[in-house]
Amino acid sequence: MSEGKIRGKILVDLWAAENPLTLQTISEKAGLTPSSTMGYLLGLIKAEYVCVPEKHQYAITLLGKKALGLPKTDKELADNILCSVPKEKAFHFYN
Numbered sequence: 001m002s003e004g005k006i007r008g009k010i011l012v013d014l015w016a017a018e019n020p021l022t023l024q025t026i027s028e029k030a031g032l033t034p035s036s037t038m039g040y041l042l043g044l045i046k047a048e049y050v051c052v053p054e055k056h057q058y059a060i061t062l063l064g065k066k067a068l069g070l071p072k073t074d075k076e077l078a079d080n081i082l083c084s085v086p087k088e089k090a091f092h093f094y095n
Contacts, residue, residue: 006040007040007043009029009030010030010040010050011044011060011068012068014050014058014059014060015065019059020053020059021058021059022058023037023038026058041058044064045058047063048063049067
């Protein structure tokens, strides 16, 4: 796997987690050794895609989410997602 794909996988794993992750957890999810995972994390921290909110805990930043291509969630986007739709456009499990 290329370095870019590994960095992307680490960012996706951090994004999917509700709380900051430890080095051990990230290395297990990425399938890497802790030392090589730390190397990738240092690069992501330097690029400001990952932050260290607590000692030995890593979390994705807004810049990291933007690098993944995730849209910025604001009130307008949330309202569009949660608004009701007309019956004609609604999804139905059964006909």
